[in-house]
Amino acid sequence: MSEARTPTLSVRDLRIEFPAAERGATVKAVDGVSFDIFKGETFGLIGESGSGKTTIGRAVVHLVEPTAGAILHDGVDAATLSSRDFRAARRAWQIVFQDPNAALNPRSKILSSVMEPLEIARVGAPEERRRAALQALARVGLPEEIATRYPHQLSGGQKQRVVIARTLTMKPELIVCDEVVAALDMSIRGDVLNLFAELQRELGLTYLFITHDLSVVSHISDRIAVAYLGRLVELGPAEAVTDAAIHPYTRALLSAEPEPLPSHMRAGERILLEGEIPSPIHPPSGCHFRTRCPHAADLCAQRAPEWREIARDHWAACHFAEQFASETTKAGAMPA
Amino acid sequence: MSAVATQATPPAVPASRGLLLDVQGMSISFATAAGRLEATRDVTFSVSPGERIGVVGESGCGKTVTGLSLLRLLPEDVAHIAGRLDFMGVDLATCGEDELRDIRGKRIGMIFQEPMSALDPVFTVGEQIAEGLRAHGRMSRAEARDRALAALRSVGIAAPERRYHAYPHQLSGGMRQRVMIAGAMICNPQLLIADEPTTALDVTVQAQILELLRDLSDRSHMALIFITHDLGVVAETCTRMLTMYAGEIVEDAAVDAALEHPLHPYTSGLLRALPRLSPRRAALPSIPGRVPTLGQMPTGCRFRQRCPYAAAGCEAPQALQDAGGGRRVRCWRFRDLALPGVAA
Numbered sequence: 001m002s003e004a005r006t007p008t009l010s011v012r013d014l015r016i017e018f019p020a021a022e023r024g025a026t027v028k029a030v031d032g033v034s035f036d037i038f039k040g041e042t043f044g045l046i047g048e049s050g051s052g053k054t055t056i057g058r059a060v061v062h063l064v065e066p067t068a069g070a071i072l073h074d075g076v077d078a079a080t081l082s083s084r085d086f087r088a089a090r091r092a093w094q095i096v097f098q099d100p101n102a103a104l105n106p107r108s109k110i111l112s113s114v115m116e117p118l119e120i121a122r123v124g125a126p127e128e129r130r131r132a133a134l135q136a137l138a139r140v141g142l143p144e145e146i147a148t149r150y151p152h153q154l155s156g157g158q159k160q161r162v163v164i165a166r167t168l169t170m171k172p173e174l175i176v177c178d179e180v181v182a183a184l185d186m187s188i189r190g191d192v193l194n195l196f197a198e199l200q201r202e203l204g205l206t207y208l209f210i211t212h213d214l215s216v217v218s219h220i221s222d223r224i225a226v227a228y229l230g231r232l233v234e235l236g237p238a239e240a241v242t243d244a245a246i247h248p249y250t251r252a253l254l255s256a257e258p259e260p261l262p263s264h265m266r267a268g269e270r271i272l273l274e275g276e277i278p279s280p281i282h283p284p285s286g287c288h289f290r291t292r293c294p295h296a297a298d299l300c301a302q303r304a305p306e307w308r309e310i311a312r313d314h315w316a317a318c319h320f321a322e323q324f325a326s327e328t329t330k331a332g333a334m335p336a
Numbered sequence: 337m338s339a340v341a342t343q344a345t346p347p348a349v350p351a352s353r354g355l356l357l358d359v360q361g362m363s364i365s366f367a368t369a370a371g372r373l374e375a376t377r378d379v380t381f382s383v384s385p386g387e388r389i390g391v392v393g394e395s396g397c398g399k400t401v402t403g404l405s406l407l408r409l410l411p412e413d414v415a416h417i418a419g420r421l422d423f424m425g426v427d428l429a430t431c432g433e434d435e436l437r438d439i440r441g442k443r444i445g446m447i448f449q450e451p452m453s454a455l456d457p458v459f460t461v462g463e464q465i466a467e468g469l470r471a472h473g474r475m476s477r478a479e480a481r482d483r484a485l486a487a488l489r490s491v492g493i494a495a496p497e498r499r500y501h502a503y504p505h506q507l508s509g510g511m512r513q514r515v516m517i518a519g520a521m522i523c524n525p526q527l528l529i530a531d532e533p534t535t536a537l538d539v540t541v542q543a544q545i546l547e548l549l550r551d552l553s554d555r556s557h558m559a560l561i562f563i564t565h566d567l568g569v570v571a572e573t574c575t576r577m578l579t580m581y582a583g584e585i586v587e588d589a590a591v592d593a594a595l596e597h598p599l600h601p602y603t604s605g606l607l608r609a610l611p612r613l614s615p616r617r618a619a620l621p622s623i624p625g626r627v628p629t630l631g632q633m634p635t636g637c638r639f640r641q642r643c644p645y646a647a648a649g650c651e652a653p654q655a656l657q658d659a660g661g662g663r664r665v666r667c668w669r670f671r672d673l674a675l676p677g678v679a680a
Contacts, residue, residue: 048538049509155626185394186565190609190620197619212539219611219620238616256543258568260610261678262592266571272547273540276510 006075007036008206009060009174014069016055020281027280029055031230031288032069034307037174042200042207044221044238046214046253050277051227057176057210061095062086073174091121094167098179100159104151110137111147114166121170136165140195157188164195168203176208181216193220214257218242223313226250229288230280232307236314244328246316249289287319295320355422356526356559357383357406362419362429364398364405366630372416373630375401376583379419380656383527388553388560390570390591392606393580396627399563402580403529406561407440423527442472445520449532451512455504461515462488462500468522487518491548510541517548524556531563546573567606571595579603582628582638585656588664596677599665601643604675613678637667645673 016030030052037043047053058064060071062078070077073093081089097103104113114133123129137147140161151159160180167175177196181189197220199205211217217224218238225235226247234247245251248271255271273292278284284291290300299319307317310325318324362379365372376398383389391399404410405417408428421428423444426435448454456464465487466480475483481500488496491514504512513533520528530549534542550573553560562574570577570591577594579587579602587600598604605623607613614620625642628634634641636651643650649668656666667673 048540157626186567186606186609187394187623188626190611190622193611194619194622197617214539215610215612219614219616252540256540258542258546258566258572260567260571260595260607260612262571262595264592265679270543272543274544276508276541277538 005038007072008039008041008074009037009208010070010072010075011035011056011060012070012072014056014059014071015067016052016059016064017067022281025281028230028283029280030059030066031280031283033227033230033232034069035225035232035235037206037208039173039206040200040204041222042209042220044217044224045208045210045227046212046217046224047227048212048253048277050229050280052230052280053210053227054178056227057095057178057208060174060208061093061176062090063095091117091170092173093176094170094172094174095176095178096160096163096167096180098182100156100163100183101151103163104159106151108150109147110149110151110154110162113151114147114162114169117166118169132169133165136168137162139168139199140165155188156184157191160184160192161195164192164199168199172205174206174208176210178210179212180209182211182213189216196220214242214254226253229277229283231288231317232315233289233318234314234316236311240311240314244325246310246314246321246325246328247289247318248293248295248324252292252294287317354384355382356385356387356424358420358422359406360420360422362402362405362417362421364401364410365416365418367414367416370631374583374633375630376405376580378656379580379583379585381578381585381588383559383561385526386553386557386559387576388550388562388574390574390577391561391563391580392565392567392570392577393602394565394606394627396582396629397580398583399580400531403446403531403561403563406529407444407446408436409446438472441468441520441525442523443525444527444529445523445525446529447513447516447520447531447533449535451509451516452504454516455512457504460501460503461507462502465515465519465522468519472523483522484518487522488515490552491515491518491521492544493518510537510545513537513541513545514548517545517552521552521556521558525558527559527561528553529561529563532565533562534569535564535566542569549573567595567610579606582633583630584638584666585664586639586666588656589659590662593661593663594677596679598675598677599659599663599670599673600639600667601645601673601675602639604677605642605644607678608676610678645669645675 012034014030014033017026017028020027033056045053059066111133114136115129118129118132142161181192209221221238224238224241226233228249234241234250245254252271252273259266275292278291285301286303287300287305290296305317305319310316310321359379359381363374364376365374379402393399417429462484465484469475469480469483485496485500488499493499493514534545574591577589577591578585581602587603594603608621611620623642637654640646640650654666654668656664659665659670
């Protein structure tokens, strides 16, 4: 990544807290996260439940308000825009969710669902909106007759294509993809992922791709960020993160992924983490991962590790990151 | 009914060659407004003691219905089971309710994807586990409690004395799944049917649960029928893989053999769709089309409309034939095809 370019998206020390059911307590869903995404890039964000990945995605398209920190689009802090400018600008920042059934009105025909954002934004005359919607449906590879159908008449993959078509009517620049293939059968996930890649090539789209699925994220991403309990623990080029992970959590996550390989081709040693992710209401002191980390030392409870560049473009937050990084280099690439 | 602790050796098995479960020609059909629809057809397979079988396929292929039928958990007024389901000499398809109750939960356990809907929210988890025990054997409350605590401990729940009194909503998803496994394991079943038991869990927790299931199966020689869409889970947990498509078994092979050299184009298609097998950022192969709905089953090979190898001859009905080496495949062309697997 060249430092000179202005990122399409900059997230600066983002913090998001929600009130917890417990009196006076807050859930620190996002606890100081910073990253940049550049134009045309696919930025993968991976994490388990409680990592804050979904909240980060929603904050990026301004569906949740940051408690602190800033979100900049092309260098401009969205919080500084007038409400009129903000409304016009936000069309370029779209989000696609996991469940297309929840995103489509079961009582509306597909065409009217796809046209709806154009109507809300009062773009063009009714006939132009209709044409734009039909074009978008064709663009995602759906036959024209789909337009007059209802969601229940479509397969899961077709419905997800409809949702993608609807975001395209807004001519987006950045799309947050939140677990967009998780609800689809393996056999058609590829189709939808291929479509995302194709749209990116042709329209120069930028993606923040949020998922818990390592095999998906490592396949499509240029860079990958790993989140744990509201913080990023590692960020780097996709190859570096999956083949030469630095952070003990990333390594455990990679190792936990079941491999669809015959026994003689599988990596032997498995790092089995104990316990589960602690509550974001009472996160551990110091490093959030220390309660499950096989390498935790006293230092880890005392201080949060600094977020720093360990190798070129490869960042991590671990007190022993330099040591782990050199071990990885010496041992050669870790098995993917 | 004898007490669990002194459980007599199971009845001698007539002519089923030491098999635990022998399913012959199981067809499950549902009465619907559109007439009788077949959800599975002629499902034939067997399970040996201690064997771990993965059942894979897309949604709508009949995996879940097959699992539920083995314990006759489908509503009997609409679902009809044809065929023989021989479990150690008892035909589960036709045996009486009393006999079934003695097997269900005691000799065959079952766990599901969503522990929250399988656990009763108004009872503590300890009470629910002990309940299975007391239902299947004369046992004092204190004894049941001790056994339940031991079961919680054996599935890796820390401080079981405290968790015993917890309600399901007070536990995390991974913890609930452990509780459900403890409940299913309490009577030392000979067979555990697990329907997507880790799909709702985080990957690091999934790894723990898979390890636990493997370990429990090894320790007690318990057989496992593992229903999942995740081929990685099958590779790491099971010894044999049954591929189901549109209500039929299309392939039956040892896991490693099925992964390396699949014989059915559908198995091969599922494997090739895995992102990890394609070069980074390359277009991913997929299986075009979708699983046919129950009312619109094609004649002949049910996969042929989606099959890249379909040829004249595929419109004839396909039998699940012996492919040698303990494998079976439902494709008449299998000898002519060299299908890519994960290693290709």
